[in-house]
Amino acid sequence: MITIVDYKAGNLTSVKRALDHLGIENQISKDPSVVRSADQIIFPGVGAAGAAMEALKERNLDLALKETFQKGTPILGICIGCQIILTHSEEDDTACLDLISGKTVRFQLSDPTLKVPHMGWNAVRVTQPHPILSHLRPGDEFYFVHSYYLQPDGATEVYAVSDYGGEFPVVIGMDNLFAVQFHAEKSGPLGLQLLKNFSEWRP
C-alpha cells in the first residue's frame, strides 16, 4: 500500500488516479502516524517551496518524513516534493527537509529565448542506473513545470539530467529515497511505468 502525503500541495489526485489506473493500492493521508507506518510513500506537490514547508510543519509531516527516511521506508518525491528534500531552497529562502544535502536554485539562463518556468516535455538522460529508471531509453521525455532546479552537493546522488541552456539534475536519490523533478503522473506511459517501478522497488 502506497501512502500519498497530503500537505495541501495540489496534484495528489493526479497521482492517485495514476496509481488507481495501474491497479496499485494507495491512500491519501495527512496524518503523521499513518505516514510513519506506511509501507511506501509518495511525496508529490506543486507550488512554492515556502508554502509547502509551512504546510508540512503545520501538520507535523516534516518530522514524520524524516523518520520514515531514516528507518528505510521507500519514498518517491515528485516536483516540489523532490526539491524540498534538499537542505535549502532559494525560493522564498526556505529551510527544507535536508534528507539529501544540497539546494534548489532559480534558473539563470543566458539565452533569452529560453523561458522560465521550464515547462513542457524534455528528454531525461540517465547518468546512473537505478531500478526505477530501468525502462528508460535515450531520448525519452517527461513533462516538467518548474522555475527552480536541483543542486545536490554530491554527484553520487544524481541519477538523471536534462538539458535546458545546460545540463541540470532532474532525478536524485539516496538509499530508500528517490525523487523526480518531472511530473511522472502526467508523463504518459513512461511516467506510469516509473510509478509502477517504484511500487515494486525494495531498497
Next chain:
Amino acid sequence: MLSKRIISCLDVRDGKLAKSVKFINTKDIGNPVVQAKKYYDDGLDELVFYDITASSDKRDIMIDVVSSVAEQVFIPFSVGGGLRTVEDCSRVLLAGAEKVNVNSAAVRRPTLISEASRAFGAQAVVLSMDVLRVEPDPKIASGYEVVINGGRTRIGLDAIEWARRGEELGAGELVVNSIDADGTKEGYELTLTRMIAEAVSIPVIASGGGGKPEHLYDVLTEGKADAALVASMLHYGEYTVGEIKSYLAGRGLKIRTVN
C-alpha cells in the same frame, strides 16, 4: 531543450463532442473521453477541452467529463469555457485538469487572471485570446484586435497590449487564436503569432488555420510559437498525431516521439 508541443482542442457541448469525428467507432461518436484517450495513445502532448455548453445548469456535465478524462489520460490538459471566477477554476482543477483556460471573462474582468494565478500558480493559468486583423489606428497600433464572445464583439483592445497585460497579471501561457485563419486550413497567422511571441516571455500556443503538417512547421519556426493547436486536421482523420510528429521531426524540430 524543450520539445515543441502538439496540442489538440476538443469542443464539448452538453458533455458531447461538438464536431463530429470521422474515424472513431460508431458507438463512440461524440464521446470526448474516448477521443481524448485515442489521442493520448497516439502520443499527443497535451489537450484542451473547451466547454461550449450554452446553459449554465448543464455545466456539471463538464466536470464529469473532466474527471473521466483524468482517470484515463496521463498527459496535461486544460479546460476552458464559461470560467468566470476562481471557484469555477477550482472545480475543474480539482476534477483533474492541470490548467484553466480563460478568454472573454478575463477581458471583461482582468483580475480573474491575477486571482487564479495567485490561487493556483501561473503555470495553471492559460490566457486564450481571439484576435482579428484590422486596419491599424491609434488605438489598435499593431493592427490586431482582441474580440470577445466567440469573435462577435470588438472592444478596441490591441492584441499585443493584451498579451503583455495578461503576462503581467500572471498568465503562464497564451493561446493566440486567429479569427481570420480559423477554419481556412491555409496555415496559422504567422505575423500575429510572431509579434506576440516576441512581446512576451511566456509560452505561446498558436491556434487557427492548421491544415497540413507544414503549417505547424511554419508557425513553430517562423511564427516562433512554442506549441501548435490542431483541431480538424486530427478530428476529421486527415492526419494522425504520429504523422504530424514524424513530419516535424523529419524537418529537424525537437518533438516528443512515443513508440
